[in-house]
Amino acid sequence: MLNTLRTAVSAVLLLLAPAVVLAQAPGTNDPDYKEVVAYRLTVATMNKVMQAQGDLMDTMKKDPRFIKVEGLKAEIEKLRDKDDMTEADEARLEKLEEEMNQAKGIDSSNGNNAQTLSQMAAAMNDMPAARAALAGAGLDAREYMKFSLAAMQAGMIAGMMKSGVVKEVPKELAATVNMENIKFMQEHQAEVEAFAKLMAGKEQ
Helix, strand or coil: CCCCCCCCCCHHHHHCCCCHHHHHCCCCCCHHHHHHHHCCCCHHHHHHHHHHHHHHHHHHCCCHHHHHHHHHHHHHHHHHCCCCCCHHHHHHHHHHHHHHHHHHHHHHHHHHCCCCHHHHHHHHHCCHHHHHHHHHHCCCHHHHHHHHHHHHHHHHHHHHHHHCCCCCCCHHHHCCCCHHHHHHHHHCHHHHHHHHHHHCCCCC
């Protein structure tokens, strides 16, 4: 049911690693999918999600493992940007990528095994920093998951409509998506852009 959703910077999205296909699975009878489709996006909950995400990222930036991942990422990007890589560069890149995968595996091991909303919520709650961030924002882990996935689903369709790929919601999707959530994404573009940047680990 669920696939890979990762960023190098966001610890919560690492925990949500298997989530993206849930937002792309029209017609499924899976109860988790139905729960996400029925969920209604609001600005109030978006603000809570952003608060929790921001607090968690601030905490993770002090974590030695996070610092290591960021250093590895910067070195990998520097090597990939080279026009002519030597054999030594290629060997170094391979080693760095292996170290990066190992470091991410440490941070996301619980989330990688999560296959349901309940399991993903439990994985989040197993992280003291995530649990504290959610509590500070007045949000529970399951709602965090549902908001994120519902926003992803609606955002994909709203994005296609904005870019002109489609003019309206395809008939085959109309019965399996929350039309109000698509409207929400279209009517709150500034808030949605800020939300997307934060969830991708980018500076505001």
